[in-house]
Amino acid sequence: MSYTIVLSLLAAIVVPILLAVLSLFQSPLRKVPSPPNTNLILGHFDAIRKEDTGVTTRAYSQMMPFGIFRTRMFLSWRVWVTDPKALSKILVTSAYDYQKPPSTRDFLTVLLGKGVLVAEGLEHKKQRRALDSAFSLPRIKEITNIFWGPGRNLVKIWEDMAPSTDEAVRIDVMPWLSRTTLDIIGLAGFDHDFDSLHKPEDKLAKAYNSLFNGERVPLSVMILSGLAEYFSPALWIRNQLPFFHHIKKHRMIVEGITQELLDKKRASIHSSDKKDILSILVRDNLGSEDPLTDKEIMDQCLTFLAAGHETTSTALTWTLQRLAENPNIQQKLRQEILQTFPQDRDLTYDELNSLPYLSAVTREVLRLDAPVPVTSRQPVKDDVICGYAIPKGTIVLIPPSVVHYHPDIWGPEADKFKPERFLEVGGVSDVAKGEVNGENERLRRAGPYANLTFLAGPKNCIGHKFALTEMKALLVCIIRNFSFEEDEPGKVIGRRASLVMRPKEGHLYLKMKRIR
């Protein structure tokens, strides 16, 4: 009897693996160009994992003809797409036929619930419709004033840490920026003051750090996620690992706090004209023919907290590092801010956007250090991309960290930090926006798909205007008050992507000095 059970179990595991091996040999994906690799078991994944985020895949993409290439991860192929026409199909025209893979959606569901980041098809359209007004330009203009409070709190704390204009202090900027953006999303998202800048022991801040600042995703989780493509119980086994229990535990803490916020909001919704995202959502929902359920609203809250917090703080962390590495650019930015607005006061949305160099610096950092370096999709039916047959279920990877560094698109100095490229009339920026015809034919063809920081199409980042405005407001606060130097001049800071692309060592030290 037990012999039969063992045999059945073995068959349940071995047969799908054998079928997977067989399908590799029969797959039409074999025709997609692929860089060489020598690791029989892990395939290209081994090299990709060992290097800093983006380094290996950038090398692969430049080795291959432009537009599409294939790598192997264990027993399955991954197809990387950088061709603008193909990207426009995957992200825009056929966006709902290209879904997030089940293992990603399952992972995000454990982390955030079933908010708009996880939803697909009609469910996604419904959720996105419900959220659109809260993230529209007029709303962002209304909440820009909220960004200054946490910005000024940060400046005050850093002033206390760096009391003199003569002496620099060594500071890990990352946790401070993370707390600042958490406080901002608390106020702008829910009209709630977490004040995590002053309360490092804040329950939510701690739970969040545990969720996002944790260890690298373990190899076992990656292997089981890969295996799940052929053997679906692998997903269940993966979700029993301690890594997932850790996530669930901290998520429950975050969920408890957001439930309190939602209850408070509901209780006062008729008597308030608050402009925060949750108030607008709850208010719009009252008059909607197709309202979101309580659970759906809760899950949106978790999604904003996650999507709107670490992405922006990571982008700001990289901005300060880039400015420390480039003192001339830092000085030019400071000059623009001080000359245009000599008085230190809260700026409006339009005033913030009247600073072209600030805008160029922000865009250049988001190009080179895109917080989401790669995302994935899976076609729900067979398709053809760049002339190659792509069977239903293939994992298609869309890598901003490759596209943004491609010399064919961004020119021979693609890997250089050069905010000026966004200021040249008829230069890369205008061409990428599709506004003028530039000299670089490839860039002109790439148009909006040259810059994928916030992706494109119906599932693009709903918070991109929020994020850009928040980054600019915080940079104005910081750069007019402090200067930054590299901690170890010339040292290359490694990049590591878990959910967002952070410094590999888990911290980012800089030398900071007060300016006045």
Ligand code: HEM
């Ligand atoms: C620099 C900062 C940010 C970056 C680089 C960024 C990037 C992205 C990217 C690449 C996606 C698409 C992911 C995918 O479909 O695979 C996305 C989606 C999303 N982002 Fe952001 N984001 C940022 C800030 C924000 C902020 C501040 C918020 C909210 C306050 C936000 C809310 C969202 C939401 C709700 C989605 C899901 C949209 C949908 O699927 O319809 N993001 N973001």
